[in-house]
Amino acid sequence: MNRISDLVKSRILVSDGAWGTFLQQKGLQPGECPELWNVTHREGVLDIARSYVAAGADMIETNSFGGSRFKLGKYGLADRVTELNQAAAEISREAAGSEKLVLGSIGPTGKMLITEEVTPEELYDAFREQAMALEAGGADAIVVETMSDLDEAVLAVRAAKENTLLEVICTMTFDKLVTGEYRTMMGISPSDMIKPLLEAGATILGTNCGNGMAGMIPVVEEIRKADPDVPILVHANAGVPLYRDGKTIFPESPEEMASYIPELIKAGANIIGGCCGTTPEHIKKMKSAINNMFSKV
Numbered sequence: 001m002n003r004i005s006d007l008v009k010s011r012i013l014v015s016d017g018a019w020g021t022f023l024q025q026k027g028l029q030p031g032e033c034p035e036l037w038n039v040t041h042r043e044g045v046l047d048i049a050r051s052y053v054a055a056g057a058d059m060i061e062t063n064s065f066g067g068s069r070f071k072l073g074k075y076g077l078a079d080r081v082t083e084l085n086q087a088a089a090e091i092s093r094e095a096a097g098s099e100k101l102v103l104g105s106i107g108p109t110g111k112m113l114i115t116e117e118v119t120p121e122e123l124y125d126a127f128r129e130q131a132m133a134l135e136a137g138g139a140d141a142i143v144v145e146t147m148s149d150l151d152e153a154v155l156a157v158r159a160a161k162e163n164t165l166l167e168v169i170c171t172m173t174f175d176k177l178v179t180g181e182y183r184t185m186m187g188i189s190p191s192d193m194i195k196p197l198l199e200a201g202a203t204i205l206g207t208n209c210g211n212g213m214a215g216m217i218p219v220v221e222e223i224r225k226a227d228p229d230v231p232i233l234v235h236a237n238a239g240v241p242l243y244r245d246g247k248t249i250f251p252e253s254p255e256e257m258a259s260y261i262p263e264l265i266k267a268g269a270n271i272i273g274g275c276c277g278t279t280p281e282h283i284k285k286m287k288s289a290i291n292n293m294f295s296k297v
């Protein structure tokens with residue numbers, strides 16, 4: 001399988017959309033473990049994966065965002081990391097076939113290094129266990145995502161790089177400050193993350209969640225300015241969430257999100273997909289926006 005960072009040299013790639021909000025639509029209840037669905041509701045999870053392949057995604061993620069022993073431990077499932085992550089990768093592999101790529105998703109553990117509630121060794125071990133299970137299930141790459149602590153992100157990237165043969169991608173979540181600059185919750189800027197994550201073994205960097213498409217453009221510009229070469233992946237939310245009648249609503253339509261594609265590519269994005277609130281329809285529209293741009297050339 002071609003490494004993704006080689007594929008981006010010849011074209012813009014399309015990634016998939018949301019999993020968490022899609023699982024909720026399929027009936028995942030608050031307080032239920034999303035990753036347990038890989039064995040209890042396999043068909044539902046497979047259907048999500050297939051719907052993104054059908055929408056035209058070049059790569060799809062796995063239902064394993066909260067698959068670390070720390071996150072699974074909240075549901076009493078800490079001893080099922082290997083089983084649930086391997087199942088996640090197998091489901092996405094089945095949907096992707098041999099043509100499309102599978103990105104094994106690894107999210108934050110929810111444990112804070114800074115308060116010493118967890119040691120770096122414990123985090124490394126947890127990420128190693130998860131990454132190896134995703135590789136065993138057939139993932140082509142690992143995507144460490146939604147990170148706000150750079151030290152945790154570095155440990156996750158290193159653990160995946162040192163214990164699997166897979167390419168490692170890392171995306172962090174940035175919010176806009178009143179000054180107009182972007183920082184993670186832990187105060188990391190888009191340019192701060194580049195050197196430590198590349199040294200840890202990541203080959204593709206980027207940003208996910210937190211912002212709609214418009215908010216991703218300055219983040220991508222900052223990364224591209226600091227590093228002219230690193231492939232950049234963007235998984236944008238369908239806008240900034242609104243709370244209405246006790247429900248979370250993601251306001252950006254597929255057309256609206258797709259309208260930012262030319263600017264996002266101009267800023268330097270190489271791989272574009274969606275995060276919370278995005279659907280197969282959003283991915284389909286993004287894909288055709290990309291196709292339109294390049295068919296005119």
Ligand SMILES: [Zn+2]
Pocket residue numbers: 208209210237275276
């Ligand atoms: Zn998100």
